[in-house]
Amino acid sequence: MIKVIKPGLQTTVQDQGRVGMYEIGMPPSGAMDKFSFTVANLLAGNQPNAAVLEITYMGPALQFEKAMKISLTGGNIPPKINGQAVPMWETLQVQEGDTLTFDFVQSGARTYLAVEGGIDVPVVMNSRSTYTLIGIGGYQGRALAEGDVLAVGEMKQKDVPVGTKIDPALIPIYEKTHEIRVVVGLCSYRLTEESLSTFLESEWTVTPEANRIGYRHKGERLKFVDREQPFGAGSNPSNVTDLGYPIGSIQVPDGVEPIVLLHDAVTGGGYATIATVISTDLNRMAQIKTNEKVRFRAVSLSEALEARQQLKQQLQQIADNMAM
């Protein structure tokens, strides 16, 4: 059992997500940074889809009511056990009664806490992930609150020795300016050529509206090609006949403030989507904070697939090294 002394800014239970339910309008939810999520479970000796805590910006205070192994990965929100700093990206041991707290965030935005066996909450539609908008999954469908008590599950796969680390070269570094790779397309035909260049060449600032639903970016106004709107679309030039939104797709309502849709986003609607963040860079997107700078760089599908392969190999390397 783990007792929540303080909940932090927003701490939720997440796993790989509620995949395969777009048809009923259910977004996947799940860990925003799947790389850190996966490594956290590897270090805790868990099965790949064990649920973890996703900690945002400001960490919680948690008390462990029995001894167990844990691991912390992702954004650097410096962790402390009983007031003593402990390393991230390493298998740690906590004893009964130990308290985990965090310092102020230093880099990145989201930290993942895996506990041996995984966080045990009921599986709702194939997943333990929290989707707060309608209040399903996770701990009672919501972010953690003071006084909650989390049960530990039985998704332990193997014993990982305390002190196991990953190759420091494989630990991501989170800067304050970010290059995010996108595949241009979907309804990008709606943007003028000039605006498409503006989108790809200018620097965008992340606004305070940046959460699990999506990230909004401030910058120049983008223009759409003039046309008589097709029947059914609605009257704004940024409108199209309502369609599905891929995770990572970018829309620009009324030409202002591009929004990258993320894991808890609406699954469809009537805005032209102009590009999609590639799957590997969604992990990096998850570590971006308000007021940081983003450039969107266009890549081809084969470059996106190559990046995906590389990431997969890195994760494999981490798993192999730990098996030795």
Add this chain to the structure above:
Amino acid sequence: MIHTQVRYEYGGDEFVFVQLSEEMSLESNFKGMAITRELKERNLPGIVDICPSNASYMVRIDPEVLHPDELIQVLQEIEQQVAGLDQITISSRLVDVPVLFEDPWTHEAVMRFRDRHQDPGSTDLEYSARVNGYESKEAFIDAITSSPFLVSMIGFVPGLPWCFQMVAREKQIEVPKYVRPRTFTPERTFGFGGAFAVIYPVQGAGGYQMYGIAPAPIYQKEQTLPDFQDSIVFPKQGDIFRYRSVTRDEYDEIRRQVEDGTFVYRKKDFSFTPKEVLEDPDSFSEMVLRRLYHD
């Protein structure tokens, strides 16, 4: 036939998006339904999610198992195969969906967000009636309630049905969305935006014109009502909804049934072919209403 230009697009490395036409039409919707249904039946390894939409659809894949280009080839082949729409039968349900028009709850929200509206001096209903050439809001409500709608897409949030009226094109209603989206829409609001009627499953943001409120839910997380035993959402793509105007008394009665767990939608299983609808929407619509209420 409406001219359609099919556009295949990559949504990053995990999605393929297919736009069947830029404008909304029953043809495009039926075609998308036929293609996605065939794709589902093929049960190809690597397909994670199939999301049929109004005049488009998207497919999520594991690109290491099924390369997006391979999927596009399959989709093009299926598209050729269903080009005629002749052999498709759609299994559907006819459903009576009660709506209380001009209710106090959405009216309060309508008034609260006047500054985000095209016409702050009218209500959403008055404005929509006028831009669609109706003499009164009563005549406009009559146009909405006298012909059924096809549930053409589910999404936005779990259970929200996009509904497209099954009438000849010249009778189809079209309204602009709010100039700036609202931050609040009451749960179960009956709204209209572009060419689509919707019911908002939960309270939240929204940009559609607000006309009324449905007493019965279309989404129920607790699954206590009989209509929600198999799924937390009620609507399915291909369903046919008839929106029926009810009085405040009937509204309150249905609310009471919802709360004590006895409410059941009036509905009938029904199969139809796209051809029947496309050839003569008026007689199709009459037949549907007869089936739902009399047969």
